[in-house]
Amino acid sequence: MSFFKRLKEKLIGNTEEEKVQQELENSEVEVKSDDSSLLIEEGEQIKSVEEIVDEVIEEIEEAENKAQSDTNRENELEPVAEVVEKKPSAWSITQKFKQGLSKTRDTFTSKVNDLVARYRKVDEDFFEELEEVLLQADVGFDTVMELMDKLRFEVQRKNIKDTEGIQAIISEKLVEIYEAGEEDIAELNLQPDGELTVILFVGVNGVGKTTTIGKLAHRLKSQGKSVILAAGDTFRAGAIDQLQVWGDRVGCEVIKQSEGSDPAAVIYDAIGAARKRGADVLICDTAGRLQNKVNLMKELEKVHRVISREIPNAPHEVLLALDATTGQNALVQAQTFKEATNVTGIVLTKLDGTAKGGIVLAIRNKLHIPVKFVGLGEKMDDLQPFDAERYVYGLFAEGLEKELEKIDD
């Protein structure tokens, strides 16, 4: 199957139900933009100004009453755990990537578009400027070089002369580089039913670790899993309470001890509690002090040892939370944690807050650790499994849409 056919299927979803849903979503937008109420039908009486004013007042009152009852209903719906989750369509997830990457797209893509308009023909100068634009988006030197080689080769092979459509080729090559022959690298290593999965979260303070734990717990719960949280960050003031707030919101039990107690002891207790309750997933928070690497290593080693003594092969995931807005600094943090513990995946938070979303590619290429989740906003369902195809769509939405329209279903 060609790259673009596969891409289209991924973005829209390939079940009939998903296709119908997407068409509906599109047609809703069309109806809204076609405001037929402004048209006067043949034979219709033209209303007096007073009549129109009365009607408008009535509409405003109706809208206010509706808003009030919606707010009441929303308040009744808290906590979040009570909300019955509707499975999001493939297209709505794609739109989350598009929205979440809008800052990156606005800067990066507009520069690429500008290049395409200025050059029209693909030549060495064009490649050099493109290289610069990619470097500015934090894609990383090695990845940019690899991409440029692939682009030059493709342009020669297909005898491409025009710069138009180059976004589509860049997208294809970026996915190729990201996936590099591996499939399903974003999947969480969840154990079969009846067995406990232990997920350890690491990362420095302030990157959004606690929020991410809460969002992931919510996600797993809405997939029918029972989840317990372990308040292993006993170091940062307020961390235990913050996790408890998330536990209450999402409806998960939080196993905790007092501030300053031994994190390994908290996690040991939490494993016992999770087993007793027959829980499916235990998510453990840890402290994120980086000032002293030796201490960090010792602490994480101890936590690791305690977990794997209780459950061989556990922890099943060690997820490192990194803040995308810190750019190259995130790479340095990742390197330190990689040396301290066996990181199995990265959760890149606040991708929506940066114009340098190319950092995803740099992380993958430099560290060879898959990005398992990305934070695309502050809402509960804005934590999404990373998906290379949706990511490149987020980068080049407009350019790719033109290309995808050409593809028959």
Ligand SMILES: Nc1nc2c(ncn2[C@@H]2O[C@H](COP(=O)(O)OP(=O)(O)OP(=O)(O)O)[C@@H](O)[C@H]2O)c(=O)[nH]1
């Ligand atoms: N826009 C956006 N904001 C996020 C995202 N993830 C987290 N945040 C926000 O980042 C802020 C910090 O997150 P917290 O989870 O409270 O992080 P923290 O308590 O400072 O530190 P740690 O828990 O140690 O990481 C909060 O306001 C979160 O709502 C994201 O993906 N996008």
